[in-house]
Amino acid sequence: MAEGSLITDELRKLIGVSSGPIVSKVEEGAIQRYAEAVGDPNPLYNDPDFASKSKYGRLLAPPGFTGWPIKAGRPTERLFESLAKAGAPPRGLDGGIEFEFIEPVGAGDVLTATTKIANIIERETRLGKTMFTTVEATFVNQKGNVALKSRSTLIQF
Amino acid sequence: MAKQICYEDIEVGTEITPLAKIATTRMLVQWAGASGDFNPLHYDDDFAKAMAVGAPIVHGALKRAWLVQLMTDWIGEQGELKRLSCQYRGMDYPRRMKTREEPHDGETWWCKGKVTKKYEEGSEHLVECEIWVENGKGEGTTPGSALVALPTRSGK
Numbered sequence A: 001m002a003e004g005s006l007i008t009d010e011l012r013k014l015i016g017v018s019s020g021p022i023v024s025k026v027e028e029g030a031i032q033r034y035a036e037a038v039g040d041p042n043p044l045y046n047d048p049d050f051a052s053k054s055k056y057g058r059l060l061a062p063p064g065f066t067g068w069p070i071k072a073g074r075p076t077e078r079l080f081e082s083l084a085k086a087g088a089p090p091r092g093l094d095g096g097i098e099f100e101f102i103e104p105v106g107a108g109d110v111l112t113a114t115t116k117i118a119n120i121i122e123r124e125t126r127l128g129k130t131m132f133t134t135v136e137a138t139f140v141n142q143k144g145n146v147a148l149k150s151r152s153t154l155i156q157f
Numbered sequence B: 001m002a003k004q005i006c007y008e009d010i011e012v013g014t015e016i017t018p019l020a021k022i023a024t025t026r027m028l029v030q031w032a033g034a035s036g037d038f039n040p041l042h043y044d045d046d047f048a049k050a051m052a053v054g055a056p057i058v059h060g061a062l063k064r065a066w067l068v069q070l071m072t073d074w075i076g077e078q079g080e081l082k083r084l085s086c087q088y089r090g091m092d093y094p095r096r097m098k099t100r101e102e103p104h105d106g107e108t109w110w111c112k113g114k115v116t117k118k119y120e121e122g123s124e125h126l127v128e129c130e131i132w133v134e135n136g137k138g139e140g141t142t143p144g145s146a147l148v149a150l151p152t153r154s155g156k
Helices: A010-016 A028-038 A050-051 A078-086 B024-036 B043-050 B060-075
Strands: A018-024 A092-101 A110-125 A127-138 A148-155 B018-021 B080-087 B109-121 B122-133 B140-149
Touching: A010 A078, A010 A110, A018 A078, A028 B024, A028 B060, A078 A110, A078 A148, A092 B060, B018 B060, B024 B060, B060 B080, B060 B109, B060 B122, B060 B140, B080 B122
Parallel strands: none
Antiparallel strands: A018 A110, A092 A148, A092 B080, A110 A127, A127 A148, B018 B109, B080 B140, B109 B122, B122 B140
């Protein structure tokens, strides 16, 4: 471990570590509540009758919605707990996300998520010594196809 | 619904129809419940101060969801959002509530974007866009990019 580095040996060991799989069902009501919270009136996300006549054949989830995550089912929850146990700095902010949308997600779909800590780096920022953790997630649907992938960045300082 | 936009309709520099949003404390509670993100950073004043952001901030993921709406509204039912990314660079602070439903006067956020590239790949007609969320002062707090596939007029 470098002098004064935020990245402890314990943290370094987490790089490449996967968690999951976590299975969650995408429920119609959860999609509607999510669309309402975004303020998105698109009938594909709100009106099951309209959506069932669309090419999607069922209520569609807004891209990025992967089912209502109870605590145990939030893919990144355990990773963040393991980061904290390994000595990550206490203050955390969401840094951003990249999504790749491969297949539509809709009501009734069952998504199996696996997540992995892809990388941990540190940089000096206006927050002081800052640690950036990249977390990759892959969501596979009930047909066995990858529906979406994400890469998010957690900022800790 | 708006008329379906097609690949032939856009050029590099074409502006994406902007989308206005007003973040409120009420909305953040609703988002927490709908997204499952119960981080007190977004509703607890003391906790937000301890996290060095001053006051509860708008969830980055909510701003990301606004940008998704910006894109899906624009590309219409026949368009396909293939990629979207954004970075939560600047803090945004929600309007406080005046009544149960109405926020106080204050900031309005705008989701905006423009086309940076268009090209064909295989049978797909792809369009790259620069997108961002702008605060009430006109500052971009959430820059990002998106890749979409659009239908064509000819249907080919």
